Structure formats: C-alpha cells, structure tokens
Amino acid sequence: MHLLLIHQYFLEKDDGGGSRFNEMARYWAAQGHRVTVLAGMVHYNTGKKLARYQGRYFYKEQYAPGITVLRCHVSESYNTSFAGRMWGYLSFVASGLWGAITRLEGRFDAIIVTSPPLFVGITGYVLQRCFRAPLIFEIRDLWPESAIDTGVLKSPVLIRAAYAFERFIYRKSALINVLTPAFRQTLVARKGVPAAKVVLIPNAADFSLADGVARRFDRTAFRRAQGWEGKFVALYVGAHGVANHLVQVLEAAELLRHTPALLVLIGDGMQRPWLLQEAERRNLHNVVLLPPVSKERVFEYILGADAGLSVLKKADTFKTVYSNKTFDYMACRRPIVMGIDGVSRELVETAGCGLYAEPEQPQALADAIAYLMAHPDKAAQMGEAGNTYARAHFDRAALATTYLDKITGLLRHLGRGR
Numbered sequence: 001m002h003l004l005l006i007h008q009y010f011l012e013k014d015d016g017g018g019s020r021f022n023e024m025a026r027y028w029a030a031q032g033h034r035v036t037v038l039a040g041m042v043h044y045n046t047g048k049k050l051a052r053y054q055g056r057y058f059y060k061e062q063y064a065p066g067i068t069v070l071r072c073h074v075s076e077s078y079n080t081s082f083a084g085r086m087w088g089y090l091s092f093v094a095s096g097l098w099g100a101i102t103r104l105e106g107r108f109d110a111i112i113v114t115s116p117p118l119f120v121g122i123t124g125y126v127l128q129r130c131f132r133a134p135l136i137f138e139i140r141d142l143w144p145e146s147a148i149d150t151g152v153l154k155s156p157v158l159i160r161a162a163y164a165f166e167r168f169i170y171r172k173s174a175l176i177n178v179l180t181p182a183f184r185q186t187l188v189a190r191k192g193v194p195a196a197k198v199v200l201i202p203n204a205a206d207f208s209l210a211d212g213v214a215r216r217f218d219r220t221a222f223r224r225a226q227g228w229e230g231k232f233v234a235l236y237v238g239a240h241g242v243a244n245h246l247v248q249v250l251e252a253a254e255l256l257r258h259t260p261a262l263l264v265l266i267g268d269g270m271q272r273p274w275l276l277q278e279a280e281r282r283n284l285h286n287v288v289l290l291p292p293v294s295k296e297r298v299f300e301y302i303l304g305a306d307a308g309l310s311v312l313k314k315a316d317t318f319k320t321v322y323s324n325k326t327f328d329y330m331a332c333r334r335p336i337v338m339g340i341d342g343v344s345r346e347l348v349e350t351a352g353c354g355l356y357a358e359p360e361q362p363q364a365l366a367d368a369i370a371y372l373m374a375h376p377d378k379a380a381q382m383g384e385a386g387n388t389y390a391r392a393h394f395d396r397a398a399l400a401t402t403y404l405d406k407i408t409g410l411l412r413h414l415g416r417g418r
Helices: 020-030 082-103 120-131 145-149 156-172 181-190 207-215 219-226 247-255 272-281 295-304 316-320 324-331 343-351 362-374 376-393 396-413
Strands: 002-006 034-040 058-064 067-072 110-115 135-139 175-178 198-200 232-237 261-266 287-290 307-311 336-339 354-356
Touching (some): 002 020, 020 067, 082 120, 110 120, 145 316, 175 181, 181 198, 219 295, 232 295, 247 272, 247 287, 324 376, 336 343, 336 362, 343 376, 354 362
Parallel strands (some): 034 067, 110 135, 135 175, 232 307, 336 354
16 A cells, blocks of 8 residues: 655654654565655745755655655745745645655555645645545644644634635544544534544553663763753643643742752743743753654653653643644653643643643642652652553554554445555
8 A cells, every 4th residue: 555644843863852643654665565654845844944954845764664645845934924834825725736656656645744834735635636635634733723722723714825825724534633532523513524434542651662762771871961860740742832831830940949859841942042041041950941842752751751741832722632642641651741721731730750740830830840759659650541541542652553444444445455
C-alpha cells in the first residue's frame, strides 16, 4: 500500500517536537508499506527554514527506508503576525499542490491529511480528485475553535468562512480520525458528522525509544551535569506559544522561590524571547529555559527530572485535547502536574498518574509541585501508575497497527483493497 501523508509540520530527523506521524510512518514502512509525505519547510515553533532549504521551493529526500518526504515552500512570515501566519498556511497549500502534481510519482491508495492548520484540507481535497484516492482527515486540534479561543482568529467573516470549509472537508472525507473522545463527541453531536465516519486513534507513548534511553541512562551523572543536585525538577517540554500560556509557570516559580523546586522549560515558539526577558526581569533563579533538543535527548531530560508539567491557556476548546508531552512523561514514569482541564484532567485522574492544577492559577500549580516534592513515595507511585496505564492504552506501535487496519478496512469497503 502506498500512502500520501499531508502534514505541514512533519518533523525533521531527531527533532524533539510532536512526532506522532514520524513514528507512525516508520511503523507502516517497517510492515512493507510506502509512505510519501508532503511537508513544509518552516518549523512550526521557530518559524525558520533550515539552511538547506534556503533559496529552494522544493526539497525531496529519502527520510528513511520506505519513507519519502517532499518539503515545500512556506512563507517565513509565519511567526510575524496573524496575516503572516495565514500567508504561511496558504503558501503551503499552493506549494504543496504544485509539488505533489509535478514531483510525486506513482499511485496512492489513500491520502491522509492531518490538521491543524485546517487549510491543508484544501490540498488534500484537490489531490484526492487528482489521484482518485480516498481522503482520510485527522483532527489533532479542533479548528477554528482553538484559533478563536486563543485570539488568533477574530474576523467574523474569516470565522464564518473557516466553519463553512470545515463542514465541507468533513463531507468530502471518507474517514475522520480524532485524537480524543471529546473530539468525537463534538463532531457527532454538535457538527453532525455521521458516527460511522469517525474513528478514535489518540496520541501515544513511544515506549521503544523511552525504554531504550532508560536502559543506558545514568540519572545521577545527568543531574550532576545539569546542576540539578539537591533540586526538585519540574520539567515542561513543548511549544512556547500563546496557547501554552507559560507565564503561569513563571508565576508558580515566584511562589516556589524559597523551596528546592527548579522549573525547567525546553522548547521554542513565538513567546520564548519574552519568557526569557520576563524570567530575568523577575529575577527567577529557579527557572531555566533551554532550546529544543532531539527526541532522544528529550527523554533524557524527562528521566532526569522529578515531575512533568502539561499546561495550556484556560479555554473551553482545550478541555477537549490530550497534550503530547503527557504521554512522554508517562513513558518515562514521571508524575504529572496537569494544568489542562477536561479530557486531559480525566486521563491523569483515571490513570492515577498525577495532580490536576487549574489552568492560569499559579498557586494551584505551585501547590501541586510542592505536594510532589514533599511526598516522593506517592510521586513515584503516580509515575509507575502512568506508565502501566499508557502501556495498556497508548502504545504507539499498537495504535499504528490499528490505524493501518482502519485504512485497509476503508479500502475494502470502497472496493479498492488489494
């Protein structure tokens, strides 16, 4: 089977961000399938292009055995403003369409589009017609709701247009995958999508990488090298954007100033320069901001830390999401401080793997960190409980197989199975 994946933010090799489809593609290729990826050149956090993309409109490479990636132009105005971001989305729509039509060869059995941004649905729909392959649309985040709740999308005209296109692309999709139960409920109950069309294959933990790193990891030496000895390290890994509202972590650090707590943030995004300035302005010696690191290195930092932080802005839309980093913390047996209400809170409470702290309430965040710091035995139990629960429900290899089964089932239903 030959799959075309349209993913504007498909990670580079060894990138430390959300690697859902990088890992899925590897599993599918290992089972003998071919995966071609249509991706953007601009990194979703930094808004920058790597040097090898400069001055080029397309860049094609063999990413791994069985996986080909065609990188397409994205405007570097992406992280400058709302208008710049919209142009970044639309420039990928245009370059992706042209690149796929002129530079991709062969027949595709199915086209998978992963959103946000919702605009990649344009590319998916047109290529569905060109290649005569069924369209599978994946929703990683409800859009345009998330853009509206974070203030990114404000124009009534654009909001109406976004909702109209959302309805259109759901109708044209043969299958829709969602990442949380709340997404499924929203699509079926509120947006009128037929239940039979919606499947749930959530984000997951990469146990093969986590376990491999853990086997050779020297926690004592790592903490000594980082200057973490004698500290209780609460670690955040991920984007530093408006939606993450990481100022609440700085505010919690102020409340924990006279304790052994050290709050470490790893990642990048449009808010990172401001966060660096704000941490310095507040004289927060118990906050460390580190640049992005490779996925393997991410697991080393998590294993070296004492707890993981998952936080977002307080918004109803975010009550429907699972945070990617949560599964990495579970894979590494770290207790979680969950600053996201809704299904993420339910996950932590059901698994017994951490504590809930109300979003945008720094005192609640500080209290949860202080509790874990004061109760190391309970923190360790939470970490083990999360690992056990994730292995049973969120194993990346098992979910990659399930995803493949859904695709082959769809093709058989459409009379296209081979």
